[in-house]
Amino acid sequence: MSSADRPQLAYLTDALNELKQKGTHFRLRVLEDQQAPVCHYDGKQVINLASNNYLGLANHPELIEAALKATRELGVGSGAVRTIAGTMKIHMDLEEKIARFKNVEACVVFQSGFAANAGTVSAILGKEDFILSDxxxxxxxxxxxxxxRAKIKVFRHKDVAHCEELLQEVANEPGRKLVxxxxxxxxxxxxxxxxxxxxLAEKYGAIMMVDDAHASGVLGRNGRGSIDHFGMHGRVDVQVGTLSKAIGAxxxxxxxxxxxIDYLYHRARPFLFSTSHPPSVAATCIAAFDILEQEPERIDRLWENTRYFQRELRRAGFNVGGVNTPATETPITPVILGEGRLTMDFSRALFDEGVMGTGIAFPTVPEGKARIRLIVTSEHTRANLDQALDTLERVAKRMGILQ
Structure with missing residues (x-):
């Protein structure tokens, strides 16, 4: 069906055509096997540098076996939202496991990291309150x-002094403050x-909240995250994490x-109105936290690969952050090109040469800050990385990105 048949949707076609003219339109690439360092997208074998599977847990044998065992014993679905009939013992076991790992009193699991963030912020604050957000x-x-519906104050990226200025502005206003x-x-x-x-939050009596999605499994002891990395246990009121990246599920x-957590059980809308995880997912996540404790060498390999890969990208002349752009400090490695069309063309050319690196352009990043976003994992071999580096440099020189 075309927009000619349903003219009320013609504006969507117009918007898509505009993306195509800018060169930033994309189509989904289809993975045909496991989420691995080398895999097949759209029938082509590629070195996969686009995945959040930091530690290779998405296809760890122990996690796969945990999922199969839970499915055989508990079925494929929970049958309901958790407040009605969908709370299974395995859900409670997972929450207790995470709480112990993160050194907190309690934990609640959501269906996605997005739901955890959106559901929590919207539940604990109201229209009389203030949010100070990077x-x-x-x-x-x-x-x-x-x-x-809280009043939102945005501070400059990582600018603690600017955040304090905003806290001072609202210090005498009624309502809670969340940093x-x-x-x-x-x-x-x-x-x-x-x-x-x-x-700063302690100084002004504000609630402190951290989204640790990309720090979980990467920073801190055994991947406990940024709170552990900075030694901030007991000083961050709300910690959000994900089970979809380093945890592998x-x-x-x-x-x-x-x-x-009890309050979120009662007021967080994604928790109240979404069916709970299949038991296989909960079992997989429990097994993943065991692996974090038992195989810390995975995190060591992740950082070793990261340091090598980023050093070689800089040596080749790529811009991976710094000078008017935040400098990467983790396995997330942006190759910043600036212009959206060039970035998407570079991404497609890399794919054709056997490297999967996702092009990111506006509105995900600001205009003029388009980049290829690359992530190495603990499971990439040095040969994988060297081949990818050679391809990146060769294609960039061919396209005039590097001299």
Whole structure:
């Protein structure tokens, strides 16, 4: 059916045509096997540098076996939202497992990291309250802030002094204040100043919240995240994490005091109105946290690969952050090109040469900051990385990106 048949949707076709003219339109690439360092997308074998599967847990044999065992014993679905009939013992076991791992009183699991962020912010604040948010915070934080109807104050990226200025502006206003930051920023890979913002929140009596999606499994002891990385246990009121990246499965979670979690059981809309995880997913996540404790060498390999890959990209002349752009400090490695069309063309050319690197352009990143976003994992071999580096440099020179 075309827009000629349904003219009321013609504006969507116009918007898509505009994306095509800008060169930033894309189509979904289809993975045909496991989410692995080398895999097949659209029938082509590629070195996969686009995945959040940091530690290779998405296809770890112990996680696969845990999923199969839970399915055989408990079925494929939970049957309901958790407040009606869908809370299974395995869901409670997972929440207790995460709470112990994160050194907090309690935890609640959501169906996605996006739902965890949006559901929590919108539940704990109202229209009389204030949110102080880093300008590069994740879209789920932004949406949650809007849903809360609280007044939103945006501080410059990682600018603690600017955040304090905004806190001073609203200090005498009625309502609660919430300071929120990503632990690791998803597009630039830099680490949020959790320690300094946490101290600031304490000084002004504000709630402190951290989205640790890209820090979970990457920073801190055994991947406990940015709160552990900065030694901020007990000083961050709301910790959000994901089960969809380093943990290798699906979902998000919120950690904090028992009262916070009990309140979210009663008021977080994604929790109240979405069917709970299949038991296979909960079992997989439990097994993943065991692996984090038992195989810390995976995180060591992740960082070894990251340091090597980023060093070689810089040596070749690529811009991977710094000078008017945040500098990466984690396995998230942006190759910044600036112009959207060039970036998407580079991404497609890399794919044709056997490297999967996703092009990111406006509105995900600001105009003029388009980039190829690359992530190495613990499971990439040195040969994988060298082949990818050779391809990146060769294609970039052919396209005039590098001299």
């Amino acid at each position: 300008e590069l915070n994740h879209a789920s934080i932004i949406d949650g802030a809007r849903l809360s 929120i930051t990503d632990g690791v920023f998803s597009m630039d890979g830099d680490i949020g100043p959790v320690d300094k913002l946490g101290a 699906l979902g998000g979670y919120v950690c904090g005091s028992r009262d916070l």
